Amino acid sequence: MKTESELRLAGVRALIAALGPVDAERFIVALHREPFDYTRWRGDQWQDATVAALAEQARALRVRMATPD
Secondary structure, eight states: OOOOHHHHHHHHHHHHHHHHHHHHHHHHHHHSSSOHHHHHHHHHHHTTOOOOHHHHHHHHHHHHHHSSO
16 A cells, blocks of 8 residues: 555656646646545546446547557
8 A cells, every 4th residue: 555645646647647747737736726526526427427328438438549649
């Protein structure tokens, strides 16, 4: 199990890898600027989606990820 410090460092590195340094910083600032309940957001995020629709989105993402730009 990682310490909180290691977890924060891994999270920031993941954000930078996914978004780049500028957008990662903008994302962190946006989280601090407004109240945000991650648990509620995750619970509400897929509330109206069907399993079939989610599966189709996953397939499309897999194709996009496998296709070089």
